[in-house]
Each structure stands twice: as structure tokens, then as C-alpha cells.
Amino acid sequence: MTDTIESSLKAEHVLRPSKEFAAQANMNDPDIYQKAEDDPEGFWEGLADNIDWYHKWDKVLEWEPPHSQWFVGAKVNASYNCLDRHIRKNGDKVAIHWEGEMGNSESYTYKQLLESTCQFANGLKEIGVKKGDVVTIYLPMIPEAVIAMLACARIGAPHNVVFAGFSSDALAQRVGDAKSRYVITCDGYYHRGKLLDQKEKADKGLDKIEGVEKLVVVDHVANIVPMKDDRDIWWHDLIRGADTECEPEVMDSEDILFLMYTSGTTGKPKGVVHSTGGYLVGTYVTSNWIFDLKENDIYWCTADVGWITGHSYIVYGPLLNGATVVLYEGAPNYPDKDRFWDIIEMYGVTIFYTAPTAVRMFMKWGAKYPQMHDLSSLRLLGSVGEPINPKAWSWYYEQIGGSRCPIVDTWWQTETGMVMITSLPGLTPMKPGSATRPFPGIQASVLDKQGNRVPPGRGGYLAIENPWPSMIRTVYGDEQRFLDTYWSEWGTDIYLAGDGARVDEDGYFWILGRIDDVIKVAGHRLGTMEIESSLVSHPAVAEAAVDGKADEIKGEVIFAYVILSADVPESEELKQELIAHVAEEIGHIARPAGLIIAADLPKTRSGKIMRRVLKAITNGTDVGDVTTLQNPEIVEELKRKVKEASMH
Numbered sequence: 001m002t003d004t005i006e007s008s009l010k011a012e013h014v015l016r017p018s019k020e021f022a023a024q025a026n027m028n029d030p031d032i033y034q035k036a037e038d039d040p041e042g043f044w045e046g047l048a049d050n051i052d053w054y055h056k057w058d059k060v061l062e063w064e065p066p067h068s069q070w071f072v073g074a075k076v077n078a079s080y081n082c083l084d085r086h087i088r089k090n091g092d093k094v095a096i097h098w099e100g101e102m103g104n105s106e107s108y109t110y111k112q113l114l115e116s117t118c119q120f121a122n123g124l125k126e127i128g129v130k131k132g133d134v135v136t137i138y139l140p141m142i143p144e145a146v147i148a149m150l151a152c153a154r155i156g157a158p159h160n161v162v163f164a165g166f167s168s169d170a171l172a173q174r175v176g177d178a179k180s181r182y183v184i185t186c187d188g189y190y191h192r193g194k195l196l197d198q199k200e201k202a203d204k205g206l207d208k209i210e211g212v213e214k215l216v217v218v219d220h221v222a223n224i225v226p227m228k229d230d231r232d233i234w235w236h237d238l239i240r241g242a243d244t245e246c247e248p249e250v251m252d253s254e255d256i257l258f259l260m261y262t263s264g265t266t267g268k269p270k271g272v273v274h275s276t277g278g279y280l281v282g283t284y285v286t287s288n289w290i291f292d293l294k295e296n297d298i299y300w301c302t303a304d305v306g307w308i309t310g311h312s313y314i315v316y317g318p319l320l321n322g323a324t325v326v327l328y329e330g331a332p333n334y335p336d337k338d339r340f341w342d343i344i345e346m347y348g349v350t351i352f353y354t355a356p357t358a359v360r361m362f363m364k365w366g367a368k369y370p371q372m373h374d375l376s377s378l379r380l381l382g383s384v385g386e387p388i389n390p391k392a393w394s395w396y397y398e399q400i401g402g403s404r405c406p407i408v409d410t411w412w413q414t415e416t417g418m419v420m421i422t423s424l425p426g427l428t429p430m431k432p433g434s435a436t437r438p439f440p441g442i443q444a445s446v447l448d449k450q451g452n453r454v455p456p457g458r459g460g461y462l463a464i465e466n467p468w469p470s471m472i473r474t475v476y477g478d479e480q481r482f483l484d485t486y487w488s489e490w491g492t493d494i495y496l497a498g499d500g501a502r503v504d505e506d507g508y509f510w511i512l513g514r515i516d517d518v519i520k521v522a523g524h525r526l527g528t529m530e531i532e533s534s535l536v537s538h539p540a541v542a543e544a545a546v547d548g549k550a551d552e553i554k555g556e557v558i559f560a561y562v563i564l565s566a567d568v569p570e571s572e573e574l575k576q577e578l579i580a581h582v583a584e585e586i587g588h589i590a591r592p593a594g595l596i597i598a599a600d601l602p603k604t605r606s607g608k609i610m611r612r613v614l615k616a617i618t619n620g621t622d623v624g625d626v627t628t629l630q631n632p633e634i635v636e637e638l639k640r641k642v643k644e645a646s647m648h
Contacts (some may be wrong), residue, residue, distance in 0.1 A: 014429040017396070017406040021379075022302070025426020027289040032427075036440035043441050044469055045069070047285045051076060051277070051320070054250050061402075065493035066483065068467040069254050073570035078246035078257055078276055079121075082319035083114040084248070094324045097298070097347050101190045101330025108143060110322070111133050113150075116143075116239075118246035121151035123238035127214045129154035129182055131249055134259065134624045136180040138171055138202055140164040140189040141329045144218045145305045146182050146315055147260075153276075156249035157182075158256040160271075163306030163524075166190065166587040168204035174261045176209045177271055178476065185262075186218035187225045192334045199225040208511065217333050253277025259445050259476050260308055262414040269530065270485070271476030274415050278469030280320060282418035286439065290408050290422050291351050292380055300326035300344070301353040301382075307524065308414040309384055313353060314471075317418075332358060337365045341373040352400070353382035357522040359392045375400060375554030375597045380425055383409045385523025386555050387511040390433035395430070404562075409437040411511050413497065419471030420444060420508050430459065433561065434508045442468055444509065446501050451490040454502070459512055462501040463494050519548035519556050526558070526590050534585040535560060538578055545601050545609050549593065549616045557593035558582075560619045561601055561638070570597045586626035596641045600634045602626070617642055 029035075036043040041060045048057075048071060058073035086093070091111035098106045108116065123331050129135060135157050139145040145161070152159040160178045162171050175183060185202040188195050199217060205224070218235045219229070227234075228597050234645050257276040261269040287293055291313075299318055303309035318325050326347055332340045340362075344352065362370070381401045383393070388409055397407055406425040412418060421444055423429075423436040430436065438444040445453055446460040454460040473480040489496040500512035528546050535544035543563040548556035562578060564570065575595050583591040602613040616623040617638045626632045 014431055016429045017425055018404070021406060022426040025424070025639040026292050026294075028426040032424075032440045033437070037443075039108060040441050040466065044281060048277075048281045050284050050288075051280050053277075056370060057253065057277075063467050065491070066310070066487040066495070068471060070275075070467075070469045071281070072252040074253040074277050074637065075250045076253055076280065077154065077251055077278050078220075078280055078316065079117060079150045080248040081280060082150060082153075082316065083110060083117060086110045086322045087114060090322055093322070095319065096143055096146065096325050096327050098327045099194070099329065099343055099346075100142075103332055106143060113147070117150045117154060118244050119242040120144075120147050120235075121154040121246040123216075123243040124151055124157065124182070124234075125155060125246075126242070127182070127216075127233065127238065129155065129157050132256075133157045133182060134160050134178045134410050135536065136160045136162060136171075136175050136178060138162045138164060138183060138184045138185040138198070139218065139305075140186065140191075140198070140220075141219065141327055142186065142189065143327065144184075144216065144220075146187070146327070149305070149311075149315055150319075150506065153257060153498075154246055154248050156251055158257065158258050160261070161258040161306050161311070162261070163304060163587070163589075164198060165304075165306070165589055167583075167585055168201045169208070170587055171202065171205035172208040174269065174271075175205065175212065177261070177268070178259055178314040180326055181211055181213045182216070183212055183214070184216045184218070184566055186220040190221065190223045190329045190330065190342065195223065197225070199223070199224065203228075209435060219382070227612050242346045247501050251276050254473070256473075258311065260311065260414050262308075262396050269479060269527070270478070273473045273476050274417050274470065275473050280472070282468065282470030283312045283317035284320040286419045286422075287313060288322050289324075289478075290410065290419055290439075291318075291353070291382065291394050293318065293321045293323050293351070294427050295322075297323060297350045298326060298347050298377070299323050299351040299353075300328070300347075300349045301384075302328065302332075302340070302355070302358065303353075308417070308573055313384075317591050333365075336369075338369040338372050341370045341375060344375055344378065345373040348377040350377055351380045351382070352378055354386060355383065355385040355523040356383055356388035356392055357554050359383070359396045360555075362394050362400075363392060364526055364553060370399055375402065378402075380407050381405045381407045383407060383411075386520050387435075387513060388433060393432035406430065408433045409433075410559040411499075411509070415472040416468070417472070418468070420464065420468070421511075431508055433505075434504070434510050437584060438509070442466070446503050446509075447490065447494075451487075451494070456505045457501055459502045461489070461515060462499045462511070463490070464497065464499040464507075465494050506623040510513050519558055521548075521556055521558060521589060523556045523632055526586075530586060531558060531560070531582060531590055531592075534564055534590070538581050540564055540574060541578065542566075543601065545614060546592065547611070547615050549618045551593070558590060559642075560592040560595040561614070562595065563598055563600065594642075594645050596638065596645060598634070598638060599639065600631055600640070602629050602634055603631060 057071035062069040095110045095113045096108045259271045409423040410419040421435040443465040531546045532544045542565045546560045549559040551557040587631040
């Protein structure tokens with residue numbers, strides 16, 4: 001099957017890795033796809049031998065759709081696998097190179113990272129954290145974020161990492177839903193040269209909920225912050241005198257490793273639950289095969305630990321492989337637009353994994369910035385977070401990779417835990433803009449509403465038709481939402497990804513973007529309902545709708561429509577107040593790029609907003625049939641307002 005596909009690919013449409021790269025690649029066996037298809041359980045069982053287990057499994061898989069249990073009965077610890085097992089051979093190897101935005105830096109060997117993790121794990125136990133307690137981590141991109149995650153995993157406490165850029169309200173919502181009694185934050189951090197007071201945000205959030213017993217604070221920037229007696233404790237005080245050894249908790253393969261909250265189509269974010277054993281197997285092998293990790297590689301993923309990419313491909317996947325990871329705190333354009341290229345040159349980065357949003361931004365800034373630096377250390381590039389258009393792909397390949405580095409364009413989700421569709425760099429011919437093929441052992445397809453596979457070239461719903469080790473186990477505290485969101489379209493044995501896709505005549509997948517009401521801003525998923533709820537919470541707003549507007553740099557930006565409450569006058573000042581209100585409620589990432597005050601919104605006769613029409617208005621495309629609207633006249637009015645707004 002593989003030979004047939006590869007021989008049918010037209011040379012002008014594809015780029016192939018060099019023979020030298022392919023020959024040394026961790027995975028270059030063209031039969032691997034067929035082997036995985038013929039015996040999927042045997043395939044994953046063989047890969048599980050790359051993980052150190054206290055006790056092996058009694059059964060590889062129990063599949064009672066939509067629930068899976070992987071490596072049933074096995075005992076394991078994630079922190080041990082990321083740290084301890086590397087010490088004898090690679091204790092002095094650098095695990096993390098940390099680069100601060102202000103030019104400060106720090107490096108941790110595997111031995112130092114293990115000792116720091118054990119000290120903090122012992123500190124957590126000292127303040128009462130026990131196996132099964134959810135610990136919320138509200139930290140920027142600093143080493144303590146990784147240490148906290150690994151310490152939680154070490155003692156069997158599921159971690160719940162909240163993106164540092166989220167607001168106090170967003171933190172409160174996630175801490176409350178997770179029933180987390182322990183929170184970790186810092187005094188502040190720098191972003192584009194500005195000091196942000198993280199402790200103040202944390203305090204505001206925790207003031208809105210009850211039940212938090214301890215707040216651990218990292219002294220990161222020597223910011224003077226108030227400390228609440230009996231609740232707050234400095235990180236350095238907690239670990240002072242703590243033992244540098246901490247016996248890892250023996251965890252069941254299906255014990256929860258972490259929660260990760262992700263936006264959905266209702267106002268309340270979903271707490272995606274990931275278990276331990278299957279997640280470790282999935283992230284280990286995808287990191288090894290897709291990024292082709294070697295002993296001497298310097299690997300840099302530019303994601304944030306507050307998102308799933310940071311979990312799987314900054315922390316767990318690379319550290320399971322014993323890799324050296326670069327962690328960068330700041331922005332790509334501080335102090336200037338060449339910061340990323342400076343870091344690559346400084347550390348000799350060999351593998352660079354970033355988002356299409358960043359690539360489009362680099363394109364806009366111009367090739368002169370990467371050309372200021374020696375990028376010859378690079379040997380592999382990656383793309384993550386959203387579809388990458390062919391133009392950006394080609395620029396990335398030529399200007400950053402010097403037309404010599406394979407690009408792995410990866411599709412996956414918070415819910416999948418690991419990459420699901422991607423090229424294997426030593427094996428797969430690349431098509432600019434295509435995520436290429438499902439990872440071995442993954443049965444992906446494009447279906448219509450009735451569950452039939454659509455013909456090549458036609459768009460449809462992306463679906464996964466078999467269980468995989470790192471898959472979501474449930475939505476925390478809301479099993480029904482888990483069923484309704486992912487397993488209700490075609491039955492409980494086919495996973496609805498929520499993305500549209502098409503497959504071409506060569507069997508290559510092209511991801512088309514979200515099919516639900518989620519906006520992807522710079523690769524970050526934000527639910528429309530969450531933003532709309534924020535707008536409506538303002539006393540001046542009676543109704544709101546938000547949509548994604550195509551943007552050259554970010555992929556999409558948020559565009560808002562509001563209907564004001566009676567007798568509230570329209571003004572430019574009010575518009576700016578509403579935009580700021582969203583940023584305050586949810587976080588700067590959700591700040592609308594534009595806002596229209598409208599008399600009405602396009603609605604069906606039942607009063608439902610017709611999202612299709614709204615999206616067309618927002619993006620200036622054909623609105624199509626509007627005869628089913630109860631107020632078709634509003635379409636032209638909104639089109640006029642959007643046009644006027646775009647001229648300012």
C-alpha cells in the first residue's frame with residue numbers, strides 16, 4: 001500500500017527528505033503502516049516496551065466504546081520515566097536550557113531536574129497534597145512549571161495547568177471545576193519587556209471561589225507581592241531543607257495524570273482527562289519517530305506549557321526520550337524580531353517546532369531577520385496548532401530550513417493527547433500544506449453526516465475510527481458532555497474530531513479547520529460561547545455573537561457583534577470598554593480585534609443566530625440563501641458596518 005501511494009505521487013507536488021536523512025531516521029520502514037493495521041494491539045504493545053513499568057499489563061486494551069483502558073493492570077510512574085531512568089547514563093546531560101525574556105538563562109541537567117522535582121514533591125506532601133489531589137499550576141514558561149508538573153506526577157497528584165495569560169476569572173472557573181485545593185503561581189513575569197503581576201491575578205481569581213488551602217508562589221522576578229497568612233507560601237521556603245530524594249508513587253496505567261481545560265461550544269471549558277500509561281506510550285513514540293530525536297539533538301517547541309502541545313511535546317514526550325529541551329519565557333519579537341533565530345543560533349537548536357501563526361508573522365517581518373543568524377544547526381522543522389497554508393509552508397522550508405530540513409506538519413488535539421496525522425520525516429514525501437497521513441496505528445477518515453466516507457477531494461468531517469493509547473478518557477465531572485461532544489455523531493465507536501478535512505487522490509489529509517463554534521487565535525482554541533458570555537455579562541449588552549475573522553498573521557482573530565441594552569447610547573468609548581471587558585474576563589488572547597454595535601443579528605424564525613451567514617458577513621464572502629432569516633434586511637446593514645470598521 002505504501003509503495004503504491006508513493007509511486008503515484010507526482011514529483012512536482014512533493015518534496016522528499018534527503019537519502020542521508022532517510023537512512024538515519026528513527027523510523028524508515030515503509031511497512032510500518034501495514035504492520036500496525038494488521039495487528040494494532042500488538043503494534044502498541046511492542047512500543048510500550050520503551051516505557052519502564054513496575055508491573056506489566058494483563059491485557060493491552062479493553063474497548064467498551066467509547067471507553068478505553070490501555071495496558072490494563074500495569075503499574076508505572078510518569079516522573080520516573082522522564083527523569084530517574086536517564087540518570088545512570090545521562091545524569092549530567094542537559095535536560096532543559098531555559099532562556100528568560102530579559103536575557104537571563106538557566107540550565108538543568110537530568111540529575112539537577114530530578115533533585116529539584118523531588119524537593120518540590122516532598123514540599124507538596126508537606127503541605128498536605130496526597131495521591132489523587134488535583135494541583136492547579138498557573139505559571140509562565142519558567143523551569144518551575146516543568147518541575148511542578150513532574151513533582152505532581154511523582155506523587156500521584158493530577159496537575160491542572162492553566163495558561164498564565166488567562167484572566168483571574170478564567171483561573172477561578174478552572175480551579176473551581178477541578179475542585180483543586182492547591183494552586184501554584186509566581187510573583188510575576190515579563191512579556192515584551194513589561195512586568196505582569198501574576199500573583200495579583202491569582203489572588204483575584206481565588207477570592208471568587210472557596211476551598212483553596214494553599215497557594216505556592218515562585219519568587220521569579222523579585223516583585224513585592226502581598227502574602228496571605230495561613231494560605232500563601234513561597235516556593236523557596238517550601239523546598240528549603242527538603243530531601244532531594246522522593247520515592248515515586250506506583251500508579252495504575254489508568255490513573256489520571258492530568259486535566260487540561262479546553263474551550264468548547266458552551267460557555268464552560270471542558271476538563272479533558274488524560275490517564276498515565278497510554279499517554280506515556282503515545283507521547284514517547286510520536287516524539288521519537290516524528291521529531292527523529294537523537295542523543296545530541298537540541299529540541300525547541302515554542303508552545304506554552306499551558307496548552308496540550310507544551311504537555312506532550314515540551315515536557316513528557318521529549319523527556320521520556322531523554323532529550324535536551326529549550327524553554328523560552330518571552331515573545332518572538334522582544335527585544336527585536338530576530339529573537340527566535342538568536343536563540344536557535346545560541347543553543348545550536350536542531351529541531352524547531354512552532355505554529356503557522358508564528359511562521360506567517362515571520363514572513364511579514366521579512367527574511368532579513370533569520371538571515372542575520374546562523375541557522376545551519378537545524379535539521380528538522382515542525383508545524384502545530386492549525387493548518388499551515390502552502391505559501392507559509394514553502395517560506396518556512398526555504399528561509400528557515402534552507403530547503404534541506406524536512407517539515408513535519410502535525411494534526412492533533414487536546415483530546416487526542418498525541419499527534420494523530422503527520423509525516424514521518426524519514427519516510428513520507430511532503431506536500432506543502434498537507435498533514436499527509438495518519439500516524440501508524442491510527443485509522444483516520446473523512447465522513448459525511450451519515451457516516452459514509454466521502455470521495456477524494458471532497459470535504460467532510462474528520463473522524464478517528466479506532467481507539468489509541470493517549471485518547472481522552474472523559475470530561476472531568478461531566479461524563480454526559482464527553483459522550484455528547486465526541487461520540488454522538490455516528491455512534492460510540494467513532495470519534496468526532498470537530499475539524500473538517502479532505503483526503504486527496506494520494507490519500508493525503510488536508511485539514512480545513514473547525515466545524516463547531518470554536519475560534520482558533522494564533523493556534524489557541526477559544527469557544528465562541530465563552531466570549532459571548534463575557535460580553536453579555538457587561539450591563540450595557542443585551543445580546544452578543546462572536547466569530548472568527550480570517551487574519552494573515554494569526555489565522556483568525558475574534559470579531560464581535562453586540563446588541564445594546566435599552567437606552568444605552570452607542571459610543572466609541574463603550575466599544576473600547578467592551579473589548580477591554582473581554583480581555584479582563586477571559587484574558588488578552590480573547591480580546592476582540594473588532595466590535596460592531598448592531599440593531600440585530602441574522603436569526604432564523606426560531607430566534608437562533610445563523611452562524612453561517614454571520615461568518616460570511618464577517619469575512620466578506622457570499623452569504624448565500626437568506627430566505628430562512630426572520631430579518632434578512634439586517635444582512636446588508638451588518639455588511640456595511642463591517643466594511644466601515646475594516647477601513648479604520
